[in-house]
Amino acid sequence: MSTVDGVRRREVSTGRGPVTVFEMGEGPVLGCLHGMAGFVEGSALLHDLATTHRVIAPCLPGFGHTPPDPTLRTVHDWVVALSEIADATGIVGAPWLASSTSAMLALELAVVRPEAFSSLVAVAPTGLWDPADPGVDLYAVPSRDQAALLVNDLDLLGAFAADPEGLDGDELIELGVGRYVCRRTAASLVWPLPDHGLADRLRRVTAPVTLVWGADDVVVPPGYAGRFADLLPAGVVLSPIAGAAHLAELDAPGAVSDIVRTCTGN
Amino acid sequence: MKVLWFHLMPYPDLPDDFNTEHRSVWVDIDPGLFDPEVGHRAYHEYLDELEHADRCGFDGICVNEHHANAYGLMPSPNLMASVLARSTDDAAIVVMGDSLALYNPPIRVAEEIAMLDCLSGGRVIAGFPVGTPMDTCFAYGMNPLTLRERYHEAHDLIVRAWTSDEPFAFDGTYTRLRYVNPWPRPVQVPHPPIWIPGGGSVETWEWCADMDYVYSYLSYFGYKAGKGTMDGFWRRMADLGHEPNPFQAGFIQFVGVADSEVEARRIYRAPAEYFFNRCLHLYPGFADPPGYRSEATVRAGVEGMIKQAADRAADRSPGPAGRSRAGFHSTLTFDEMVEKGYVVIGSPTSVAEQLTEVAISLNVGNLMLLLQFGNMDRDLTMFNTELFADKVMPEIHGLFEDQWEHRWWPDPLPTVDRRRTGRPPGVR
Numbered sequence: 001m002s003t004v005d006g007v008r009r010r011e012v013s014t015g016r017g018p019v020t021v022f023e024m025g026e027g028p029v030l031g032c033l034h035g036m037a038g039f040v041e042g043s044a045l046l047h048d049l050a051t052t053h054r055v056i057a058p059c060l061p062g063f064g065h066t067p068p069d070p071t072l073r074t075v076h077d078w079v080v081a082l083s084e085i086a087d088a089t090g091i092v093g094a095p096w097l098a099s100s101t102s103a104m105l106a107l108e109l110a111v112v113r114p115e116a117f118s119s120l121v122a123v124a125p126t127g128l129w130d131p132a133d134p135g136v137d138l139y140a141v142p143s144r145d146q147a148a149l150l151v152n153d154l155d156l157l158g159a160f161a162a163d164p165e166g167l168d169g170d171e172l173i174e175l176g177v178g179r180y181v182c183r184r185t186a187a188s189l190v191w192p193l194p195d196h197g198l199a200d201r202l203r204r205v206t207a208p209v210t211l212v213w214g215a216d217d218v219v220v221p222p223g224y225a226g227r228f229a230d231l232l233p234a235g236v237v238l239s240p241i242a243g244a245a246h247l248a249e250l251d252a253p254g255a256v257s258d259i260v261r262t263c264t265g266n
Numbered sequence: 267m268k269v270l271w272f273h274l275m276p277y278p279d280l281p282d283d284f285n286t287e288h289r290s291v292w293v294d295i296d297p298g299l300f301d302p303e304v305g306h307r308a309y310h311e312y313l314d315e316l317e318h319a320d321r322c323g324f325d326g327i328c329v330n331e332h333h334a335n336a337y338g339l340m341p342s343p344n345l346m347a348s349v350l351a352r353s354t355d356d357a358a359i360v361v362m363g364d365s366l367a368l369y370n371p372p373i374r375v376a377e378e379i380a381m382l383d384c385l386s387g388g389r390v391i392a393g394f395p396v397g398t399p400m401d402t403c404f405a406y407g408m409n410p411l412t413l414r415e416r417y418h419e420a421h422d423l424i425v426r427a428w429t430s431d432e433p434f435a436f437d438g439t440y441t442r443l444r445y446v447n448p449w450p451r452p453v454q455v456p457h458p459p460i461w462i463p464g465g466g467s468v469e470t471w472e473w474c475a476d477m478d479y480v481y482s483y484l485s486y487f488g489y490k491a492g493k494g495t496m497d498g499f500w501r502r503m504a505d506l507g508h509e510p511n512p513f514q515a516g517f518i519q520f521v522g523v524a525d526s527e528v529e530a531r532r533i534y535r536a537p538a539e540y541f542f543n544r545c546l547h548l549y550p551g552f553a554d555p556p557g558y559r560s561e562a563t564v565r566a567g568v569e570g571m572i573k574q575a576a577d578r579a580a581d582r583s584p585g586p587a588g589r590s591r592a593g594f595h596s597t598l599t600f601d602e603m604v605e606k607g608y609v610v611i612g613s614p615t616s617v618a619e620q621l622t623e624v625a626i627s628l629n630v631g632n633l634m635l636l637l638q639f640g641n642m643d644r645d646l647t648m649f650n651t652e653l654f655a656d657k658v659m660p661e662i663h664g665l666f667e668d669q670w671e672h673r674w675w676p677d678p679l680p681t682v683d684r685r686r687t688g689r690p691p692g693v694r
Contacts, residue, residue, distance in 0.1 A: 192407035
């Protein structure tokens with residue numbers, strides 16, 4: 001395990017390859033699953049939550065620090081993988097915060113494993129489809145414009161949006177390839193439509209789910225919060241967060257961490 | 267040298283304001299622009315042109331597959347090939363090709379190519395493209411992450427279906443069949459030649475080398491732009507220990523022949539401008555879905571036809587696509603198309619010299635020529651085809667023939683044993 005600025009990094013084995021996990025803080029465990037841009041180093045949200053929680057944030061396969069897993073082809077494959085990762089990282093039964101595609105996977109896992117989390121703060125989960133309110137087809141937008149649809153403040157995406165200064169040629173190539181792999185993995189979870197049948201299964205998610213949305217989300221429009229709530233036995237919709245886009249946990253870390261603390265009672 | 271006549275079957279009546287009023291020729295093109303009566307006429311004229319190419323002595327006639335695309339009206343190349351299998355005599359029928367991942371189950375391709383091979387008496391070449399992202403990922407909804415794995419699995423199933431001596435079970439990742447036993451079987455043994463249309467991916471080069479398939483670089487941007495890709499292909503072939511047999515490579519080239527260069531510039535300007543400045547009006551967001559390019563190709567930074575098209579379209583885009591349609595404009599002039607080598611035009615002597623240079627500089631033994639392009643009408647297409655066949659083809663046909671063996675060409679039934687529409691065997 002290595003520690004930088006209070007962030008502990010370790011590798012865990014899940015039987016399908018190593019998974020990189022970032023941890024910070026002490027206290028009750030909080031599982032955090034990143035959104036479409038992967039784990040963003042220096043996330044203000046996670047550092048804030050670490051003042052009251054032991055934050056455990058695994059990088060899912062193909063998202064940045066964990067290599068892609070070519071056996072992950074279907075949502076079923078992903079649910080099994082997430083179940084293994086949750087076991088290996090020790091977040092089963094804890095409250096979770098999950099964003100976007102990971103929030104969809106968390107809900108899918110809870111369909112078959114209701115004890116996976118004790119509660120979930122779901123930031124703009126993918127997984128439903130309303131042809132009358134489809135949102136932007138993110139991966140049919142020229143790649144140079146995609147990041148700007150995820151957040152209002154591109155600086156918050158760090159290396160996902162722009163090359164850091166001081167890197168040499170090989171490092172820049174690796175960074176560019178890594179970004180591509182991350183986008184590729186996220187796209188595979190919503191292709192060609194984000195609907196994988198979750199609507200028929202959400203009734204089995206018995207843990208409380210708090211639905212959080214950025215008011216400026218054009219990828220999964222805020223209207224989807226009500227659709228999720230209608231299908232979840234214990235879903236609660238909060239007012240959209242002003243000034244935040246799809247990855248609201250990056251645009252509005254303070255607001256999201258306040259919601260998490262309220263939900264976890266910490 | 268094999269000289270092949272390639273038809274894209276473009277829709278000929280896109281409006282003059284297409285580029286300013288519509289964002290893309292592909293995927294989400296306005297269905298209201300398609301007039302079925304125009305389609306009726308176009309299909310018949312285009313088949314006439316392919317049949318005429320056979321009569322003029324072209325070695326092969328080529329069809330291909332596109333979806334939701336106004337410059338390529340063949341969602342099913344096999345349908346077009348089936349017409350040609352009955353109506354032509356000698357030319358190889360090159361299906362260039364079936365996008366394997368789009369066929370479910372893929373044995374449909376094994377069956378239909380075998381049907382075509384039987385119908386044509388063993389004249390079929392089976393092209394197996396991965397398919398463009400516009401066709402596969404957007405128009406047909408294939409997940410770009412798994413597209414290539416699906417493609418390779420489909421290829422393995424098809425080849426095994428053609429060559430297995432008995433029914434077998436296939437337990438793939440994407441296709442599971444208890445009984446694989448396609449009837450009919452192809453005339454050619456072990457199966458029709460397989461050609462791989464590609465856009466410059468490193469893996470495709472290596473795969474063609476490993477499988478001993480023909481690599482066909484289907485760039486619309488001519489031999490000058492294509493040289494880098496073909497050089498890369500031959501370098502990789504050499505690295506892998508393969509000989510530089512030019513018959514293992516194909517290349518597509520737009521060509522217009524006339525009695526003089528002045529005349530050629532006059533008569534081919536409009537159809538070329540229609541194709542390059544209207545038919546390639548592609549919304550860049552459809553060109554590069556994440557996962558379509560392999561990690562190795564991303565790393566190598568290789569640019570093929572699609573990437574070039576995306577870049578060209580991006581150059582024209584006013585900004586984030588979809589936010590505004592204003593500002594799309596074409597800046598490519600016909601003179602630039604000629605100067606860049608997108609279109610080879612001139613007198614027969616000049617065209618023969620230029621194509622000789624194309625073949626030798628790219629080391630390509632299968633020239634796939636677009637002698638109809640854009641909105642070129644039937645009369646001009648026939649003129650171009652006949653003049654090329656009479657005056658150009660004899661000058662280039664002999665290239666490479668005494669130096670290399672073409673091991674990737676069909677092996678048909680003897681002419682005396684072949685049948686055609688309503689005629690006894692061997693009667694023409």
